[in-house]
Amino acid sequence: MRTSKVAIADTAIAPAEGGGPLAKFGWLFWLALAWIGLIVLAAALADLLPLPSPTDMDMLERRAPPSAAHWLGTDRLGRDMLARLIHGARISLTVAILAPLIGLLVGGALGILAGYCRGFLETAVVGGVDVLLAFPPLVLALAITAYLGQTVAILTSIIGILSIPAFTRVARAATLSLASREFILAARAMGATEVRILLRELLPNVIPPLMAFFLLAIAVTIVVEGALSFLGLGVPPPAPSWGGMIGEGRESLEAAPRIAFLPALFMFVTVLSFNVVGDTLRVLTDPRQAAL
Amino acid sequence: MTAAAPEAAPARPLLAIEGVSVTLPTPRGPLTAVDDVSLELAAGRTLGIVGESGSGKTMLSRAVAQLLPRRARLSGAVRFADQTLTALDPEALRRLRGRALAFVFQDPMTSLNPVLSIGSQIIETLREHLGLERAAAARRAVELLGEVGIPSPEQRLAQYPHQFSGGMRQRVAIAIALSCEPKLLIADEPTTALDVTVQAQILDLLAREQRRRGMAMILITHDLGVVAGRTDEVAVMYAGRVVERAPTARLFRAMRMPYTQGLIAAIPKLDAPPHTPLKAISGLPPDPIRRSPGCAFAPRCPLVGARCRESRPPLETGDGHQFACWHPLPANAAAAP
Amino acid sequence: MLGFIAYRLAYLLPVLLAVTLLTFLIASLLPGDLAHAMLGDQATPEAVAALRRDMGLDQPLWWRYLSWLGGILKGDFGRSFRTGEPVLGAILARLPVSLELMLLAEITALAISIPLAIQCAVNSGGSFDRVVTGIAFAKLSLPNFMAAILLIYVFAVALRLLPATGYTPLGEDWLGNFRSMLLPSLTLALAEWPVLMRVLRSDMIATLQEDYITMAKAKGLKRRRILFVHALKPSSLTLITVAGINIGRLIGGAVIVESVFALPGIGRLLLAAIYTRDFMILQGVVLFVAAGFVIVNFLVDMLYAVLDPRVRHAHQ
Numbered sequence: 001m002r003t004s005k006v007a008i009a010d011t012a013i014a015p016a017e018g019g020g021p022l023a024k025f026g027w028l029f030w031l032a033l034a035w036i037g038l039i040v041l042a043a044a045l046a047d048l049l050p051l052p053s054p055t056d057m058d059m060l061e062r063r064a065p066p067s068a069a070h071w072l073g074t075d076r077l078g079r080d081m082l083a084r085l086i087h088g089a090r091i092s093l094t095v096a097i098l099a100p101l102i103g104l105l106v107g108g109a110l111g112i113l114a115g116y117c118r119g120f121l122e123t124a125v126v127g128g129v130d131v132l133l134a135f136p137p138l139v140l141a142l143a144i145t146a147y148l149g150q151t152v153a154i155l156t157s158i159i160g161i162l163s164i165p166a167f168t169r170v171a172r173a174a175t176l177s178l179a180s181r182e183f184i185l186a187a188r189a190m191g192a193t194e195v196r197i198l199l200r201e202l203l204p205n206v207i208p209p210l211m212a213f214f215l216l217a218i219a220v221t222i223v224v225e226g227a228l229s230f231l232g233l234g235v236p237p238p239a240p241s242w243g244g245m246i247g248e249g250r251e252s253l254e255a256a257p258r259i260a261f262l263p264a265l266f267m268f269v270t271v272l273s274f275n276v277v278g279d280t281l282r283v284l285t286d287p288r289q290a291a292l
Numbered sequence: 293m294t295a296a297a298p299e300a301a302p303a304r305p306l307l308a309i310e311g312v313s314v315t316l317p318t319p320r321g322p323l324t325a326v327d328d329v330s331l332e333l334a335a336g337r338t339l340g341i342v343g344e345s346g347s348g349k350t351m352l353s354r355a356v357a358q359l360l361p362r363r364a365r366l367s368g369a370v371r372f373a374d375q376t377l378t379a380l381d382p383e384a385l386r387r388l389r390g391r392a393l394a395f396v397f398q399d400p401m402t403s404l405n406p407v408l409s410i411g412s413q414i415i416e417t418l419r420e421h422l423g424l425e426r427a428a429a430a431r432r433a434v435e436l437l438g439e440v441g442i443p444s445p446e447q448r449l450a451q452y453p454h455q456f457s458g459g460m461r462q463r464v465a466i467a468i469a470l471s472c473e474p475k476l477l478i479a480d481e482p483t484t485a486l487d488v489t490v491q492a493q494i495l496d497l498l499a500r501e502q503r504r505r506g507m508a509m510i511l512i513t514h515d516l517g518v519v520a521g522r523t524d525e526v527a528v529m530y531a532g533r534v535v536e537r538a539p540t541a542r543l544f545r546a547m548r549m550p551y552t553q554g555l556i557a558a559i560p561k562l563d564a565p566p567h568t569p570l571k572a573i574s575g576l577p578p579d580p581i582r583r584s585p586g587c588a589f590a591p592r593c594p595l596v597g598a599r600c601r602e603s604r605p606p607l608e609t610g611d612g613h614q615f616a617c618w619h620p621l622p623a624n625a626a627a628a629p
Numbered sequence: 630m631l632g633f634i635a636y637r638l639a640y641l642l643p644v645l646l647a648v649t650l651l652t653f654l655i656a657s658l659l660p661g662d663l664a665h666a667m668l669g670d671q672a673t674p675e676a677v678a679a680l681r682r683d684m685g686l687d688q689p690l691w692w693r694y695l696s697w698l699g700g701i702l703k704g705d706f707g708r709s710f711r712t713g714e715p716v717l718g719a720i721l722a723r724l725p726v727s728l729e730l731m732l733l734a735e736i737t738a739l740a741i742s743i744p745l746a747i748q749c750a751v752n753s754g755g756s757f758d759r760v761v762t763g764i765a766f767a768k769l770s771l772p773n774f775m776a777a778i779l780l781i782y783v784f785a786v787a788l789r790l791l792p793a794t795g796y797t798p799l800g801e802d803w804l805g806n807f808r809s810m811l812l813p814s815l816t817l818a819l820a821e822w823p824v825l826m827r828v829l830r831s832d833m834i835a836t837l838q839e840d841y842i843t844m845a846k847a848k849g850l851k852r853r854r855i856l857f858v859h860a861l862k863p864s865s866l867t868l869i870t871v872a873g874i875n876i877g878r879l880i881g882g883a884v885i886v887e888s889v890f891a892l893p894g895i896g897r898l899l900l901a902a903i904y905t906r907d908f909m910i911l912q913g914v915v916l917f918v919a920a921g922f923v924i925v926n927f928l929v930d931m932l933y934a935v936l937d938p939r940v941r942h943a944h945q
Contacts (some may be wrong), residue, residue, distance in 0.1 A: 004841075131647040134926075135919045139899065140655075140879030141698045143915045145656045223772040227885055233903060246778060250889075253778070253786050264775045269687040272770035279766075359847055374871030397847075402840035407862050407937055416858075417848045452938045468848065 014210050025126050032273035039270055044089035051083040055238050063256040073195025075245070075259050076252050085266055092267075095225045095235075096158050100217035103167040108210050110170025111162070115197060116179055125172075129165040142222065142233060150236045159224055163217055169212045175207045209284035215278030219271045223246035226267055242267045294569040300523050304374070306334040307356070307476055312368035314351050314360060321581045327532035328368070335475065338502060338509045340519030340540065340554065343529035346577050349512050352529070353480050356510075357395055358385055373475060391421040394469035396498075398481040400461035404453040410464050411449030414471055421472045422496045436467040440497060459490035463497065466547050470501055483518065495522055516555050520544060528552050531588035538613040548613065548620040550595045587618070595619045633934055641927050645920055647675035649701065652916045653694045656908065694770035711905055716913035720895060726796065730886065731879050733810055733815030735872065741818065743827035743868075747856055749826075750833035762830070773882045777816045777889040784812060789792040794891035811892045817882050821875060828871045832864040839863075864938050873929030877922055 042049070052070070058078035068264050071083035071179045114125040144158050178184065179202065226243030228234030235241035242263040249260025314326040326348040333339045341350040354360050356370055357379055373392060377385065389395075397403035405413060411433055418429040430449065437445035440463040450560060453461055458532040469477055479498060483491035499522050502509045511523055519526050519540060527537040528549065536549040548555050554573040561568075575592035578584065586601040587593070593600065599618050607616045681687050688696075700707065706716035749758040786791035791812055797805035836842065837860055845859045884896030891897070895914060903911035 110725055131644060131651060133877075134648050134875040135651070135915075136922055138878075139915060139918050142899060142903060143655055143911060144658065144886070146906070146911055147655065147908075219770065222755060226772060226773055227881075231885065231888055231900060233900075243750040243774070243893065246774065250778060253782050257782055259784070260778055261867045264778065268771055271772075272767060275766070275770050357847060359843055386847065386849045386851070389847055395844070397840060397844055399840065403844040405841040405845070405859050405863070406939060408859070416850060416854065419641055420854075454939055458701035465844075487902075 004056060028128060028276055033278040035269060035273045036277065039089055039266075040093060042086050043093050046086050046090045048085065051086060054079060054083040054087040054240050056080070065256075065258075072262055073256070073258060075248060076256075079240075081259070081262055083241070084240040084245060085263060088242045088245060088263065089266070089270075090239050091152065091235055091239060092222055092225060092243070093270075095152065095159065096218045096221040097158045098271060099159040099215055099221050099225075100163050100167075102157070103163030103217060104210060104214050106161075107167025108206075110172045110197070111168040112175050112202065112206055112273035114168065114203065115172040115175025119267040122172075125168060129168050132162075133165050136146065138224070138227065142231075145228070145233055150233060152235055152239075155225065155228065155234055159221055162224075163221070164281060166217065167210065167213065174209045175202060178202060178205050209282065210243065212278055212281035212285050215274050215281060219274035219278060222267065222271050222274070225291075293491055299615060306335040306373060307331075307333040307510075308369075308371040309352070309356065310371065312352070312355055312366065312370060314348070314355050315365045315367075316361070317363055318581065319366075324532055324583065325364075325580060326355060328527075329532075329539050331509050331527060331534065331537070333476070333510065335508050336506045337525065338499075338511060338523040340523035340526040341510060341512045341529060342514065342526060344514055344515055344577055346531075346580065347529040349481055349514075349529050351532075353395075353510065353512055356478060359389075364596050386513050389604050390474075391472045392475045394472070394474035394477045394554050396462075396465050396469045396477065396479040396482050399485040400458065401453065401485070403465060404461060406453055409450050409452055410456070411451075413448075414464070414468050416469050417468055423601075432471070433467075436471055437464070439501075440464070440467045440470075440477070441493075442467075450483045450549045459494060462486060462490075462494050466494070466497060466501070470505070472559060473505065473509060476510070477502070478510045478512070480512045481510070481514070482511075484513070484515075491518075497532035500523075517559050528555070531583075532580065533588065533616070534607065534614070535589070535617070536613075536615040538615075542613060546613075546623060548615040548623065549617050550593050550619070550621065551589050554592075554594075554620060634931065637927060637930055641923065644923055646921045646925060650694065650798035650917060651699055651903060651918060652912065653697060656912045656914070664916075665799075689784070695924070701916065706916070707909045710907045711922050714908050717917075719910060720899060720917050721893050721916060723893055723898050725799075725885055726892055727887070727896060729799065730810060730814055730817065730883055730892065730894060731876075732819065732881075733814035734879065736816035738813055738825055743861075745822075746826045746829035746833060747861070749830045750837060750860075751828075751856070753834050758830075764825050764828070768819065768823045771819075773816060773885045774821050774889060776819050777886060780812050780816055780887070791927060793836045794889075796892045803883075809890075813886045813892060815884050816889075820882055821872075821879065825868060825871060826876060829864060829868045833860055836860050836864045862936070868932060869929060869932055869936070873926055876925055876929075880918060880922060926938045927931065 056079060057073065060078070061070065061074050062078045063076055064070060064074045064078070070082070072078045072085065074080055075084065116123040123255050141162060143156050145154065148154050148158075152166075182202055184197060187201050192200075222242075225234050225241065225244070229241040229243030230247040232247060233243070235244055237244060245263035246260050246267070249263070252259045298515075309331040312326060312329050313324065316323045316325060329348075329352055331339070331491060339350045341352065345412055351360070351364075355366055356372075356377070358370075358380075360366060360506055366378065368609045370379070372388070373410065375384075375388070377388070380388070401488045402583065404410065413429065414433040414436060417431040421425070422429075424432065433449060437448060440465055441446055441458060448456075455520065456464065466482075467503075477498075482498065483494050487493060495518060498511070501507070511519060515521060516526075520627055521540070523540050524579065525537065526540050526543045527534050528543075528551065529535065530551055536547065536552050538547075543552065547556065551573070554571075557571045558573065560570060573592055578588050578591070584601070586591070586599075587596075587605055590596050590600040605616045605618045607614050608620075641930045686693070687738040704717060706720070707717060712719075714744055745761055749761050752758055784791045793810055793812075796809045799806045842855065842859060844857045850859075880896075883894065883897060886892070887896035888900055895918065898910065899914045899918075902908070902914060
């Protein structure tokens with residue numbers, strides 16, 4: 001407790017301590033948003049763009065430096081880097097968006113119900129989430145892929161399920177801090193049913209922090225899928241994915257480091273962009289901060 | 293209770309606050325917490341500083357110890373024991389604090405570190421300033437705890453603040469403050485956070501230790517009842533300024549400021565008949581950011597006149613009694629008790 | 630204190646049980662038959678049936694779970710399909726490597742984050758603070774395997790200072806061991822320090838505004854003592870909690886790092902089991918890692934109580 005007036009005066013003067021290193025919507029935010037837009041667009045239109053096939057191997061042009069035919073050069077099997085990067089973006093981003101969506105829908109619902117209904121439901125949900133969190137996530141993902149097989153669908157589902165605990169936590173925390181506010185009590189006093197309160201009053205206020213977290217989860221998913229593909233246990237070859245390309249580039253580090261570094265750069269910038277945007281939104285939509 | 297006759301003050305006062313102002317920058321503009329305050333305190337004497345919340349009394353005490361928040365601006369000078377604190381380098385200040393100049397804070401629950409034992413919080417001061425060995429410091433710490441009235445001090449040395457009651461915690465804080473034989477002790481509302489039953493004990497403890505050690509003391513409070521009979525002199529602060537200052541007995545007997553009169557009248561009297569309404573001073577203290585040109589107390593003063601709203605009354609000094617008012621109460625107003 | 634330990638222990642055991650159950654259920658996800666997967670498509674139905682009886686695969690699920698659990702409690706994690714070596718033995722042989730890696734990584738991460746966090750908190754909002762916080766934020770977007778590749782390129786390929794892969798055991802040659810562990814533990818530490826630093830920094834900023842810090846200044850204590858004893862100790866609680874939670878990510882990171890740098894640890898064992906479809910080892914490793922993780926979190930909780938006396942006494 002900081003009851004002294006001196007401390008109060010000090011905090012009144014000090015600027016609010018936010019999340020990331022930016023103040024509201026800085027130039028970094030817009031830059032990040034622009035890159036996200038660009039890469040998502042390129043990935044969506046991958047088939048329509050004038051690119052060589054990402055899987056065509058040109059054995060005469062292996063590890064070739066950038067040229068007119070191959071704008072970013074080729075990898076160790078002679079495949080066009082740019083094409084692989086953009087098609088890899090498509091796969092990585094598809095997983096990155098769909099998997100957290102599972103977490104958002106399932107985890108969000110569980111968290112809201114747990115935070116609103118309390119009691120046994122809450123204990124069960126929190127307990128279940130704790131057990132799931134007892135497993136180091138990568139280890140669990142690896143184990144399940146080993147048993148179920150390696151396809152993009154299974155990968156997306158596993159990562160999605162693994163993201164449920166985090167979304168449950170965020171949703172529950174937001175619900176707990178909102179459920180005691182006056183507007184909920186007012187709705188109840190006016191005779192609204194619990195379901196209506198849940199849908200019309202609570203949900204619209206829990207969605208913003210969940211969406212902010214969703215963007216952060218996309219960033220994490222890109223990394224997790226990247227790690228799995230890097231180990232050869234994620235997106236099955238020959239389909240390109242950034243993580244897989246980095247893994248393949250490992251043996252060419254001496255001859256052509258660009259093969260590993262280009263996908264690394266793309267992945268880094270994309271993850272950073274999602275982190276910047278997500279963090280900014282998180283700071284803006286945190287219901288606990290709004291209560292100050 | 294009062295010390296030697298007031299007119300035999302020593303040549304140089306122990307503490308001299310000269311024209312000190314403290315401002316804090318805020319989004320709405322600069323906040324003047326302390327406005328051109330000058331005070332003196334002789335060695336061995338007790339000064340009470342009384343004021344409402346926001347009168348600047350806490351900021352003033354922090355200014356003396358140079359413990360202001362980072363963004364505060366201090367102007368004026370503070371002289372203590374032949375040194376000018378406002379011009380001193382941080383290392384010299386650090387050696388002074390805790391040793392010659394000690395502080396007791398308002399809330400012992402927050403001013404004591406919750407994860408360190410109270411023994412270590414006493415011992416660290418002893419070791420820092422007196423250079424004692426750990427065993428000797430521990431022994432002295434036990435003695436100190438006994439002196440402030442904590443039972444079974446050996447056992448309590450290893451305990452943590454949350455294992456003590458509020459009054460006991462404040463005794464510990466006092467023990468820490470007294471540990472290096474300070475020349476001046478500043479107690480900032482030492483009893484405000486405590487139960488009423490415990491308040492008198494703590495104040496008596498402070499008074500007793502002050503006499504025993506011949507220490508100068510500044511007692512800061514919003515409660516005039518606290519300073520009655522426990523201080524040699526009282527300064528009343530309002531809106532960052534000293535508005536009246538006098539030897540304690542004289543202040544209570546013959547106050548000149550309507551504000552002081554209001555404060556004294558607000559003290560509930562034990563011998564008043566039941567259901568006597570409490571007399572409060574109506575209104576609120578002024579906004580420290582937007583200051584009016586006239587007397588700060590004008591909006592609430594029962595004796596307010598046109599001049600009061602236009603210009604600030606200067607601080608008049610006469611035979612040891614200072615006051616700042618255009619319409620002071622007549623001298624020798626109340627009958628002698 | 631004992632009451633506190635007993636209380637937490639009572640919570641630990643059901644979680645451990647649930648972990649064994651979940652591990653077993655995941656293992657039973659395998660489509661088709663374990664025996665079939667082991668013998669391959671060429672096996673005769675009789676051979677498959679015989680193996681199924683042998684392995685007890687024809688028994689109901691709950692029976693298999695209980696007998697497996699019974700074996701675990703006796704220390705029998707089964708035997709590897711490929712090599713026949715006991716699973717637990719294989720795990721324990723590789724445990725020291727992973728432990729050394731994670732310990733070095735955690736120590737390095739703390740050594741980086743604590744001084745940085747303190748310096749940032751003391752001058753919060755200043756240029757040093759902004760730069761360091763920015764770097765930390767950016768580093769959060771650089772995953773383990775990328776950092777590993779970068780470090781290998783810089784130190785092993787370009788500068789040729791350190792080996793890219795390989796491991797020298799501590800007993801053999803401690804300098805060689807250090808050289809082979811330097812890049813791997815640095816990779817993991819670089820992944821950990823942003824989170825640790827951010828948490829400690831914001832906790833310290835809050836702590837430095839507490840009254841007891843002003844009191845410590847009023848006592849004339851040395852600045853170093855105020856920062857490292859009065860401010861760091863209360864803030865360290867959050868740090869330890871976060872470090873404990875991060876062990877899960879540290880383990881995941883260790884899997885990647887061991888793979889990239891070819892260290893013979895548990896992570897590499899896990900991957901090898903996956904590549905060779907040795908499900909016995911896979912099951913054992915997953916259980917071991919998960920149970921270990923739960924127990925370590927429990928120990929972190931205990932440590933928390935040691936450091937914060939208020940937590941201990943809350944149960945008295």
